[in-house]
Amino acid sequence: MLLLGWVAGFFFLSGQVDLLWSQSKSISLPVKKRTQAAPPAKSVSVSPSGYQSIITWSKKYGFRAYWVKKSKVLRLSNSANTLEFEVDRSCIVINGVRVWIGKPVKIVSGRISIDAQDIATALDPILSPKIRKTVKVVLLDPGHGGSHPGAMYQGKKEKDYVFLIAKETQRLLQQKGLKVVMTRSGDQTLGLSARSDMSARTKADLFVSIHHNAASSSSAKGAEVFTTTPAGAQSTNPDRSGSRSWTAGNANDAYNALLAYQIQQELTRQIGFEDRGVRRDRLGVLVSNPVPAVLVEAGFMTNREDQKRIFVKSERDKVARAIADGILNYKKAVETGRSTVGSPTSKGTVVKKL
Ligand SMILES: [Zn+2]
Numbered sequence: 637m638l639l640l641g642w643v644a645g646f647f648f649l650s651g652q653v654d655l656l657w658s659q660s661k662s663i664s665l666p667v668k669k670r671t672q673a674a675p676p677a678k679s680v681s682v683s684p685s686g687y688q689s690i691i692t693w694s695k696k697y698g699f700r701a702y703w704v705k706k707s708k709v710l711r712l713s714n715s716a717n718t719l720e721f722e723v724d725r726s727c728i729v730i731n732g733v734r735v736w737i738g739k740p741v742k743i744v745s746g747r748i749s750i751d752a753q754d755i756a757t758a759l760d761p762i763l764s765p766k767i768r769k770t771v772k773v774v775l776l777d778p779g780h781g782g783s784h785p786g787a788m789y790q791g792k793k794e795k796d797y798v799f800l801i802a803k804e805t806q807r808l809l810q811q812k813g814l815k816v817v818m819t820r821s822g823d824q825t826l827g828l829s830a831r832s833d834m835s836a837r838t839k840a841d842l843f844v845s846i847h848h849n850a851a852s853s854s855s856a857k858g859a860e861v862f863t864t865t866p867a868g869a870q871s872t873n874p875d876r877s878g879s880r881s882w883t884a885g886n887a888n889d890a891y892n893a894l895l896a897y898q899i900q901q902e903l904t905r906q907i908g909f910e911d912r913g914v915r916r917d918r919l920g921v922l923v924s925n926p927v928p929a930v931l932v933e934a935g936f937m938t939n940r941e942d943q944k945r946i947f948v949k950s951e952r953d954k955v956a957r958a959i960a961d962g963i964l965n966y967k968k969a970v971e972t973g974r975s976t977v978g979s980p981t982s983k984g985t986v987v988k989k990l
Contacts (some may be wrong), residue, residue, distance in 0.1 A: 638989040646939060649652040650829045658774075663897045668676075669924045671868045675778045682719065682783060685748040686739070686752050686753065687744045687750065687751055687752070688749055688750060688751075688752050688755060689744075689747040689748070689749050690712070690721055690741070690747075690748050690749060690750050691729075691753045691760060692708065692746065692747075693750070693876045694712050695928075696946070697712075697714055697717070697764075698714045699715065699717075700713055700808045701714060704720065706851055707723065707743070708723050708729070709721070709723075710722075710723075710748050712830050714973075715732065715866050716779040716977060717731055717732075717763060718731055718732075719759075721741045721748060721750065722741050722840075723741050723742065723743060723748065724741065724742070725741060726738065727742055727870075727872075728741070728758070728759075730759075730762055730763070730897065731901070732905075732911075733897065733904060733911060733913070733914070734847060734912070734914065734917070735893075735897060735913060735914045735917060736757050736761070736872040736902075736910050736914060736915050737750070737751070737754040737757075737758050737944050738753055738754055738757075738865075738869035738870055738916070739754060739869075743915070745925045745946065752754060753866060753868070753869060754889070755965070756928045757866045757890060757893055758893050758914075760890070761889075761890035761893045761894045762893060762894055762897045762941030762975055762976075763975060765894050765970055765972065765973055765975055766890060766970070766973070767970060767972070767973045768840075768891070768893045768970045769841070769970075770967060770970065771814065771842060771963070771966070771967040771970065772814065772815060773814070773816075773817065773838060773839055773840045773842070773843055774794075774809055774814050774815070774816045774817070774840065774842055774844070774963060775804055775816075775817050775819065775835055775838055775840035775842070775843045775927075776802045776805055776816060776818050776819070776845065776846065777797065777802070777818075777819040777820075777843060777845040777846065777921060778798040778799040778801070778820060778846055779798050779815040779845055779846060779847040779931075780793075780795035780798070780824055780847075781795050781820045781823055781824050781826055782823055782825025782826070783825045784825060784855065786798070786847065787847070787849065787850030787937050787938075788937075789850065789938055789943075792905065792937065792947065794847065794850070794937060796823075797823040797848060797937075797946050797947070797952070798847055798848060798934075799820075799823070799844045800823075800847050800949075800952060801846050801934065801952055801955055801956045801959070802818060802956075803818075804952070804953050804956035804957075805844075805846070805956040805959050806818060807958045808956060808957060808960035809960050809963060809964075812960075812964060812977060814931065814967075815976070817838045817840065819834050819835070821931040823981045828842035828920030828921050829920065829924070830926055831845070832920070832921045832922070832923075832926075832929070832962075833866070833919050834927040835926050835927045835929070838926075840927050841927060841928075842895060842927055842929065842963070843921070843923050843927055843928070843929035843930075844899070844929075844930055844959065844963065845922075845929075845931040845932065846931075846932050846933060847932065847933050847934070848932065848933065848934055848935055848936070848937050848939070848942075849933045849936040849938075850936060851936055851938050851939075852938075854938050854939055854940065855895065855910075855937075855939065856913060856936050856938065856939060856943050857935065857936050857939035857942050858909050858910025858912040858936070858942070858946075859903040859904065859907070859909035859910070859911070859912060859932070859933060859934050859935055860900070860904070860912035860913055860914070860915050860932075860933045860936070861897075861899050861900040861915070861930050861931070861943055862914075862915050862916065862917050862919055862922065862930060862932075862933070862950075863882065863889070863892035863893055863895075863896045863916055863922065863929075863930055864883065864885035864886065864889075864892060864916070864917070864918055864919065864922035864923050864925070865880070865884060865916040865917060865918050866889045866916070866927070867880065867881060867882035867883070868880050868881075868882075869916065870914050871915075871917045871918060872913075872915035872917060873915065873917055874918045879918075879970060881926055883918070883923045884924045884925070884926055885922050885923045885925045885926075885929060886924070887926075887983065888925075888927065888928045888929070890932060891913065891928035892922075892928050892929060893974070894928075894933050894969055894970075895928050895929075895930050895955050895963070895966045896914040896930040897914050897975075898960070898966045898969065898975070898976065899932060899958070899959055899962030899966075900913065901965070901976075901977075902958040902959070902965070903932070903934065903955070903958045903959070904964040905931060905958075906954065906957065906958040906961070907944070907945060907958050908936070908953060908956055909935060909945070912941055919931055921923050934946070934959070935955070936953050945959065
């Protein structure tokens with residue numbers, strides 16, 4: 637940490653920080669010499685086997701690297717993308733959108749590094765989508781239903797509002813020529829595995845479950861999109877299941893992340909939801925889902941700012957449009973191999989968000 641801080645500080649001051657990354661060999665000797673007395677980096681206890689240098693990884697994308705905060709926050713940018721990595725945090729920012737990962741960014745052997753599994757399940761799938769068959773059938777899953785109302789706020793039930801959002805999302809996607817199936821056509825009670833089992837039965841190409849959040853604190857607000865947690869990895873929220881073993885949903889780890897990112901990007905950009913990020917949890921409708929699958933939490937029923945986005949039709953329809961656009965972005969990404977990214981958030985604010 638100290639080592640890297642010194643290096644970056646020096647090059648930052650000299651205005652050549654981005655050259656540093658392509659000439660790491662030429663600088664390694666003087667750096668070692670001049671930091672002899674420095675204590676070992678804080679993260680030496682981390683097994684280096686899974687960690688890889690972010691700078692080395694970034695070269696294949698032609699990124700330039702800058703320290704936003706010396707030895708603490710690293711920014712990478714190229715013509716299309718801006719990424720930020722904060723040391724000791726399990727959250728990265730991709731074009732202004734937060735993405736939670738399995739292990740914290742660390743300084744390993746003096747280099748800012750990220751776990752290889754997080755590269756494979758978060759960074760690469762979002763920045764460089766793998767082409768696969770196009771999306772023709774979408775399965776939308778309005779949460780809860782029937783005897784399960786979901787969250788409640790002043791007599792209003794989550795199950796009713798997520799159904800309305802799903803119906804509008806369905807209408808918008810049908811306009812684009814997609815076939816859209818709903819897990820429930822009305823106010824039926826439906827189990828979690830029954831929902832995820834429908835993915836195969838309906839020959840869906842992707843699955844999106846739609847929910848609203850609620851919290852005891854009325855200040856909690858914003859949107860988040862969940863994928864199932866990659867095998868072996870820690871969930872963003874404390875794990876609800878004891879097992880971290882591989883499940884069928886993990887076959888689509890990369891596409892899950894891409895789909896979640898595209899939806900979260902539109903929810904935060906179009907609607908202005910507070911960005912709670914792309915998150916990971918072993919949720920019932922996701923763990924065994926055979927197709928790329930995510931669960932959207934579109935705002936808090938218990939927060940004033942979010943309430944209008946849930947309870948007012950004109951605002952709610954915009955949320956549906958954002959979800960539909962995220963799905964369409966995903967479709968385009970798997971057809972072309974290119975992610976849809978808007979212009980990154982302005983430089984100063986990205987840092988504060990971390
Ligand atoms: Zn719910």
